[in-house]
Amino acid sequence: MNCWTHDASTAVAACSFCGRGLCRACSQERPPYIVCGDRCAEGVLSVHSAAMLTHRKHVAGVTATFKFLFMISGFFFLCAVGVLIRVAMAVSSGDAWRIERDVPIAILLSGFATVAVVAGFIYRRTLRDRDQQQGEQASRGGRLTSA
Ligand SMILES: [Zn+2]
Numbered sequence: 760m761n762c763w764t765h766d767a768s769t770a771v772a773a774c775s776f777c778g779r780g781l782c783r784a785c786s787q788e789r790p791p792y793i794v795c796g797d798r799c800a801e802g803v804l805s806v807h808s809a810a811m812l813t814h815r816k817h818v819a820g821v822t823a824t825f826k827f828l829f830m831i832s833g834f835f836f837l838c839a840v841g842v843l844i845r846v847a848m849a850v851s852s853g854d855a856w857r858i859e860r861d862v863p864i865a866i867l868l869s870g871f872a873t874v875a876v877v878a879g880f881i882y883r884r885t886l887r888d889r890d891q892q893q894g895e896q897a898s899r900g901g902r903l904t905s906a
């Protein structure tokens with residue numbers, strides 16, 4: 760690709776907004792972007808700030824989901840502890856029917872708690888990986904490595 764303005768010059772970058780080829784003299788740095796002029800700088804920055812706003816909302820949503828999962832797992836965990844205490848009391852008093860009733864409930868509740876915690880961590884890690892990839896793509900900007 761050659762420069763949009765100077766046909767003879769090889770493009771070293773492409774405008775992040777309009778995509779035109781830019782030679783070294785024509786390219787203007789607006790980190791993390793490279794643009795052809797002030798109009799495209801304005802354009803790319805307004806798109807950038809809109810993207811950042813969406814990103815912040817997205818992060819807030821993820822945090823809320825994670826908190827919710829954490830609260831649910833905490834709730835299940837407390838229930839499991841409560842039932843385990845009852846099981847311990849039943850064992851000490853020797854009521855076999857109580858043990859039979861409460862042990863499966865305790866196992867079930869601790870299972871739910873574990874699943875909720877694990878799901879929360881996997882969910883958060885997946886989203887973090889995706890955000891990192893998007894960040895790397897953005898920081899690469901419009902630079903042409905092979906030109
Ligand atoms: Zn441009």
Ligand SMILES: [Zn+2]
Nearest residue numbers: 762765782785
């Ligand atoms: Zn040029």
